[in-house]
Amino acid sequence: MTGETPRSRRFDPGRRARIIDAVLGLIADEGVAGTSHRKVATRADVPLGSMTYHFASMDELLREAFSRFTNAVIDRFEIRLAAARNIDEARLAVADIIHEDVFATRDDLVLTHELYALAAREPAYRELISEWMRRSQQALGRHFEPDIARELDALIEGLTIHRALGEGSRDRERTLDTVRRLTS
Structure with a gap:
């Protein structure tokens, strides 16, 4: 490494809102049936594990x-x-x-x-x-x-x-x- 630190994802106060934005955008593009934790996490640029940290279920x-x-x-x-x-x-x-x-x-x-x-x-x-x-x-x-x-x-x-x-x-x-x- 050249002394750069990887982008920190630990302190991310906007993460929950970004996840909600991502799910609304995904539903608008693909419908509820096309929505998954993985797709939302990718769109929101968050680790997949944080999905269940912030929301107990897709529902x-x-x-x-x-x-x-x-x-x-x-x-x-x-x-x-x-x-x-x-x-x-x-x-x-x-x-x-x-x-x-x-x-x-x-x-x-x-x-x-x-x-x-x-x-x-x-x-x-x-x-x-x-x-x-x-x-x-x-x-x-x-x-x-x-x-x-x-x-x-x-x-x-x-x-x-x-x-x-x-x-x-x-x-x-x-x-x-x-x-x-x-x-x-």
Whole structure:
């Protein structure tokens, strides 16, 4: 050796976050079925052994990664609605959520659908979806009655899926008109 020390991996305070970033990226690229400890460790540039040090199982890693993802999505949702000062601005915020926020990237779309698939099979992931919906409806409830907030939440979900998959209207004004009719 020439006096250089190998890259130290012992003190790595960002390792856990890097692992979560890596698993989310891997799921977006290959799906949950294509995700393994080895692939995540390689992508995160961490030793394979640190995977089980930080996460007892792949299920724990997936739950934590999807929890971080859903929290980031709902945080954007809540910020958008919190900025609305009246009903008209709230309606505009809903249209912006549909057209700009929910599936802002291809990865957001894929991660959401991977989470839906897991939630269809596993109760722990249904809890994540339920919390996401509860927080969405709570944010909408700042401006709309509870029944309308639930319907708007479903409209947001459905229209973003249709738009993202190329089947829905890309016309923001049409979306805004639908929101106005539903909330009048």
